[in-house]
Amino acid sequence: MIDATLIPWILAGVPLLGAALSPALWSQPHRLMAWSVGVCAVSLATVVGFAGSLTTPPEGLLLLFLLPLTAGVSLLGQPHHPDHRASWVLTLVFLSLGLGALTSQPVIGKLFLMAIHGFVIVLLYRHHTELWPISWWGLGAYTLGALCLVLTLVGAPPLSSMAALLACTILLPVVPFHDGHLTALTRLPGNLPSFMVLLFPALGLHSLTPLAATLPEPVVWMMSFLALAGTVYGAIKALAQSRVRLLLAYSSLSLFSMLWWCVVTSRSATPRAALFVGAVGLVMCGLLIAWQIIRTRYGDDVDPQAISGLASTMPQYAVLLSLLALAAMGLPPFGVFAGFMGLLLSSTAAFSAGIVVLVSAWLAASWYILGLVQGLLFGARRTDLRHADLLQTELVSLIILVLTLLALGVMPISFFGPDRATPPAGANSGSLVWNR
Numbered sequence: 001m002i003d004a005t006l007i008p009w010i011l012a013g014v015p016l017l018g019a020a021l022s023p024a025l026w027s028q029p030h031r032l033m034a035w036s037v038g039v040c041a042v043s044l045a046t047v048v049g050f051a052g053s054l055t056t057p058p059e060g061l062l063l064l065f066l067l068p069l070t071a072g073v074s075l076l077g078q079p080h081h082p083d084h085r086a087s088w089v090l091t092l093v094f095l096s097l098g099l100g101a102l103t104s105q106p107v108i109g110k111l112f113l114m115a116i117h118g119f120v121i122v123l124l125y126r127h128h129t130e131l132w133p134i135s136w137w138g139l140g141a142y143t144l145g146a147l148c149l150v151l152t153l154v155g156a157p158p159l160s161s162m163a164a165l166l167a168c169t170i171l172l173p174v175v176p177f178h179d180g181h182l183t184a185l186t187r188l189p190g191n192l193p194s195f196m197v198l199l200f201p202a203l204g205l206h207s208l209t210p211l212a213a214t215l216p217e218p219v220v221w222m223m224s225f226l227a228l229a230g231t232v233y234g235a236i237k238a239l240a241q242s243r244v245r246l247l248l249a250y251s252s253l254s255l256f257s258m259l260w261w262c263v264v265t266s267r268s269a270t271p272r273a274a275l276f277v278g279a280v281g282l283v284m285c286g287l288l289i290a291w292q293i294i295r296t297r298y299g300d301d302v303d304p305q306a307i308s309g310l311a312s313t314m315p316q317y318a319v320l321l322s323l324l325a326l327a328a329m330g331l332p333p334f335g336v337f338a339g340f341m342g343l344l345l346s347s348t349a350a351f352s353a354g355i356v357v358l359v360s361a362w363l364a365a366s367w368y369i370l371g372l373v374q375g376l377l378f379g380a381r382r383t384d385l386r387h388a389d390l391l392q393t394e395l396v397s398l399i400i401l402v403l404t405l406l407a408l409g410v411m412p413i414s415f416f417g418p419d420r421a422t423p424p425a426g427a428n429s430g431s432l433v434w435n436r
Contacts, residue, residue, distance in 0.1 A: 007050050008108070012100035014043045015068070019092035029082050033075060033393075036088045040072035043095060054103060058209050060271035062416040063202040064102050066278045069404065070285055071095045074194040076397035077289035079296045087190025093119065094192070098199050102206055110149050113167075113203060117146040120184060120196075127189045138183025145170040145180065165211055165219070172204025172277075173253050174223075174260050175230035185249040185288070193245070194288040198281025201256055205277050209269040223264040228357050230257030235364040244291045244304050247372060248284055251328070251365060255280045255336075258358050262343040265354070271416045272346055276339030279327070279408050283336055286324040286401040287369075293317065293394055294376070298385065304372070309381030314389045318377045320398040325373040327405045329366040335408025342413060 002010070018039030025032040047064055054061065071091050078084055094116065101112035121142050128134040144166070151163035166177070173181035181200065185193045215223070234254030241247035259276055263269050294307060311318040327334035340362065344355065390398070 002050075002053070004053055004055075007053055008100055008103035008105075011043070011046060011050065011103055012096045012112070014046050014096075015039055015071075015092040015099070016096035018042075019089050019096065022089045022092070026085060029080050029085060032085055032088060033078075033080050036092060037072050037075050039092055040068045040075065040095065043099070044068035044072070047099070057206065059205055059269045059274040060416040062271060062274045062278050063198075063206070064099070065416075066198060066282065066404075067098050067102070067202065068095060069400070070198045070282065071195050073397040073400050074191040074285060074289065076393045076400075077194065077292060078191040080393075084190040087188075087192050090119070090123070091191060091195055094195065094199060098203060101203055106210075107153065110153055113171075113207075114146050114149050116199075116203070117142050117149070120180075120188075121146070123188055123192070124183055128187055135179065135183040135187065137179035138187070141170050141177060141180030141183070144177075161211065161214075164207065165215075165223075168204045168208040168211065169226075170204075171200045172208060172256055172260070173201075173230070174226050174257050175233050175253075176226075178230065178234075178253050181253060182246070182249045185252070186243075186245045191289075191292075194285045194292070197248075197252060197284040197288065198278065201252075201277050201281055202274075205259075205263075205269060205273060208263065212263050212267050212269050215264060215267060220264050220267070224261055224354065227257045227260035227264065228354055230254065231261070231357055231361045235361040235368075238368045239364065241368075242303075242305070244372065245288070247368060248287050248291075251368065252280060252284045254361050254365065258340070258361065259343070261354055261358065266346070270346070271413050272339060272342035274416065275335060275408060275413060276343055279335030279339045279405060282401055282405055282408075283324060283327045283334070286398060286405075287321075287328060289394070289397055289401075290317070290321050290324060293390065297388060304375060307376055307382070307385070308379035309377075310387070311377040312381060313387035316390045316395060320390075320395075320402060321373055321377065323402045324398070324405075325369050327402070328369045330362050333409040334405045336405070338409045 018036070022032060022035060025035055044065070047068060051061055051064070054064075075088055075091060078088075097112045097116045101109045101116070104112060121139055124139050124142070125134065148163040148167040152160045152167065155163060169177040170180050184196050184200065188196060231254050234250045234252075234257060238247050238250040238254060241250060256277070259273060263273055294304075295302060298307065327336055330336045330340055332338070344358070
């Protein structure tokens with residue numbers, strides 16, 4: 001029988017060992033890709049095998065299962081090009097750190113989070129192009145997040161509690177601390193954006209869970225306002241975007257801001273919140289992979305308005321992209337719909353202007369996602385472009401994502417953990433964390 005204290009180190013050690021052995025295959029990109037995907041599969045099997053021995057957090061274990069799955073499909077959707085080898089290895093490193101942060105004790109988990117921030121800061125500084133110049137706001141956001149994590153370890157309440165909440169707003173993005181999220185999804189190399197779109201929000205929700213029940217009323221009011229502002233701001237900015245990755249980044253900001261409102265008003269993070277985060281992260285991962293497929297064929301700086309008529313020339317791509325778009329628009333029977341409706345129906349907040357804002361932003365997502373897909377799949381067929389439907393690895397990655405989103409939409413929420421809502425905390429209970 002393995003000691004329970006060793007299990008987080010085993011879960012983190014499997015992908016880290018895989019990353020450490022990857023240089024042996026560096027000169028063979030195809031084998032390195034296969035090795036990296038295999039490590040993710042072994043990591044998923046390890047998580048499933050040890051799940052019964054882990055302490056189930058209030059948000060459940062769903063995100064723990066989805067991290068290695070998302071890492072694997074993000075790798076499968078990338079071209080087998082030597083330039084992407086470093087991002088494949090870094091995916092295993094980030095998966096290791098993410099699993100460690102989700103399963104370790106709070107102090108060790110924060111050290112894992114600080115390591116993630118450090119890697120991201122270095123990557124954002126090194127990987128920028130003329131198309132995407134360096135973003136000091138994004139670098140500043142993750143630097144601030146790392147400093148906040150240090151304060152949670154060395155500071156005393158209420159400073160440490162405020163720092164922990166601020167760190168959560170950077171990982172699980174909300175206005176005005178969203179620049180790190182936007183920068184990561186648009187400027188990290190290779191497949192990393194399609195993995196980070198789930199990794200960071202999952203870590204943010206996990207860190208927010210112990211804080212949610214102890215938020216004082218002024219903080220609840222402030223975060224509710226910021227959440228609604230982020231919901232509207234993200235939807236409007238997504239409607240105005242011509243670059244696909246920016247559209248998806250602002251769209252995910254709007255959707256994650258909805259989660260913030262539901263969590264802070266109910267002062268609890270249950271498996272329903274994890275379902276919403278996981279479903280949104282998976283669908284954004286799928287859309288980023290789908291756009292990467294277009295970039296692979298027509299160039300990194302391709303204008304989406306110059307691509308049309310793919311429904312007849314790339315039928316497999318068209319079908320899977322359409323299904324991902326339906327999931328992103330929040331339609332049943334996909335996981336985004338199940339997560340969003342679960343949050344609204346289980347919310348303790350009465351019908352209010354906040355719910356109207358959330359539903360309006362949800363409807364706006366249908367507008368800009370549908371516009372993006374219609375522009376790519378329909379319209380005039382470009383005879384001057386060479387069309388090639390999905391490669392086998394691309395097809396498998398998108399099918400896995402669609403099937404997972406369908407499964408999340410129909411599975412009972414109790415499958416991932418007890419759906420126990422934490423009762424709202426009053427000023428007295430919150431004083432233990434927020435006051436000396």
